[in-house]
Structures are given as structure tokens and as C-alpha cells.
Amino acid sequence: MYGILKYASSIEGELDVWTDCLLLNPRRNSAFLVNFDKLLRSASASSGRVEVYEYLRSVFGHDLERR
Numbered sequence: 001m002y003g004i005l006k007y008a009s010s011i012e013g014e015l016d017v018w019t020d021c022l023l024l025n026p027r028r029n030s031a032f033l034v035n036f037d038k039l040l041r042s043a044s045a046s047s048g049r050v051e052v053y054e055y056l057r058s059v060f061g062h063d064l065e066r067r
Helices: 002-012 036-043 049-066
Strands: 020-025 030-035
Touching: 002 049, 030 036
Parallel strands: none
Antiparallel strands: 020 030
8 A cells, every 4th residue: 555655646747657566465475566667557458657646646536535
């Protein structure tokens, strides 16, 4: 969750955007390297970073309104 929020903050603030993220699982003694650009391409139907950010923002905003 932190990675998604940091990514969104970077896009909104026009800062350097992370391209890779290393996820660690100490219980399994394993690691997983995620490339955000490849993940976005496969999960977002060719939408750009800004479109994905706007979608995430609307989802989180909608969830906060329900609470």
C-alpha cells in the first residue's frame, strides 16, 4: 500500500517516479522485484501513469466517503 501511495504522490508532485520496488517477505526468506512500468502496462489496459493515478485517487476517495 505504501508503494502505491508513494507512487501517486510522486506523479502528483512531478517528482522522480520509482521504476522498481523490492518487496521482502521475511517469513518465507524471499524477495520479489517489481517493475512498476511493466506492472502498469499489464494491469491498466495501456493507460498512462496519470490515468492510473486518477483512477486510484477516485477509488480511495470513494472509499473514504463511505466511511
